[in-house]
Structures are given as structure tokens and as C-alpha cells.
Amino acid sequence: MNRPHVICHMMTSLDGKIDGDYMNTEEAQSLYLKYVEIQESYNPKAWMCGRVTMEGNFAFGEKVEFKGGITLAVPRTDFIADAHAERYVIAVDPKGKLRWTQNTIPTSFQLKVESHIVVVITEAVADEYLTYLRDLGISYIFGGKDQLDLHEVLRKINTLLGVQEMMLDGGAYLNGTFLNEGLVDELSLLITPTADGDTSTQALFAKPDSLVKQPAARFTLREVRKLESNGIYLNYAINR
Helix, strand or coil, X not given: CCCCEEEEEEEXXXXXXXXXXXXXXXXXXXXXXXXXXXXXXXXXXXXXXXXXXXXHHCCCCCCCCCXXXXXXXXXXXXXXXXXXXXXXEEEECCCCCCCCXXXXXXXXXXXXXXEEEXXXXXXXXXXXXXXXXXXXXXXXXXXXXXXXCHHHHHHHHHHHHCCCEEEECCCHHHHHHHHHXXXXXXXXXXXXXXXXXXXXXXXXXXXCCCCCCCCCCCEEEEEEEECHHHCEEEEEEECC
């Protein structure tokens, strides 16, 4: 297999939501620390999040518009600023909307290892955005001309970064796209003893309307573990 083993690692409420008011409960906050602990137990070479998740948690740079003005043309070739990082964080941002302040996610985000940022983009992004990433020392790889080919993205993550195992940490549409494309190998799931019934928040998997619907994924249960704060940990392998 010329791609990493992909572990979808998530925390949900009892009603299957990955965000919402339940995250403010004492139980969810306690179990989030366990979520990070379990992720670190895998010691992954890379972890991946979608644009919305990154924007809400890690990408806090000044909002600057890149409109394709006067600038030097930047070739559409992959740029790896740090080929020997201990860990990578992969930010899926096809249109180049994320704004950063540095080229790493520090250990202050309850992670044991600093993660070098690698942005997954399409060739349609502005030259100015590529220059912006280069100036910050942020790596980027191209996943397609106008749309991302996740199979190709994973191949590059494997060959360019040497990643054999990767955590997929949301959000819902990125999880759903990976699942629909047959690219999830393992599900690592913490369930909090909470529910809020909010229909406006995202569930664990959400398939974008643009994708052709595939048959329902089926899983084999490998582990059940009771956690503190009345939480549950489940681990599944996907059936091929």
C-alpha cells in the first residue's frame, strides 16, 4: 500500500456529534484530555484536519486577501520546507483560505511533539498565497488542479514525508470524504456521556453532496474500554 494507514480518531457525544454545547461539560473536557492521550499513544508521524477545524483551533493569522495581483509566478510543484520533522500536521485547505502565524503547531496545544505544518491545496490557489506559505516556512503539496484527489494526496504524504500511519481528526466532511473514498482503515472513538440534541451541529461523518454515494461502510469491533468520567472508548477496523 503506497499510502499511510489512516486512523480516524474522534470524540463524540452520545448523539454522535463532534461539536456543540456538550463540549463545555465537565465530562467532555475531562475526556478530551484522554482523547489527546490516546492520540499520543499512537505516536503518529502525521495528523490531519480540515480547513474549518484548523481555522477554529490552530490557524489564527491575520485575514489577508490574495486576489492574484502583480506577483512573480510560482511553479505548481510541491514545496517541503522541513523534510525531517519529527511530526507533521496536514491542513486540508484546497482554496488557500487559512492564515497562519508560524510554521508549526506547538506543544502548547496539549500535544507532546511540535508539528510542522503541511498545507494541502489545489493548483488554483493564487501565486501570492504560495509565496506567503514559503515566506513562513510552511510546506505545501498539491492535490489536484481544481479538486482534491485524496488518493494522490495520501500517496504524496507517504512518499514525500515518509508517513506510514496518519491520524484523521476531522471535521465531519473530511471524515465523510475519506470514508466515502475507502480511505479510512481504523476508527478510534471516544464517546462522552453527554447529548444536546442540537440538529445544527456536525456528526462524526458527513458526505459532501458532490460525491457519489458509496455503500455503507461496515466495521469490526476490536476493543471496548470504559474510561473515567463515564466515557467509553471503541476501536474498530473497517471491513474491506
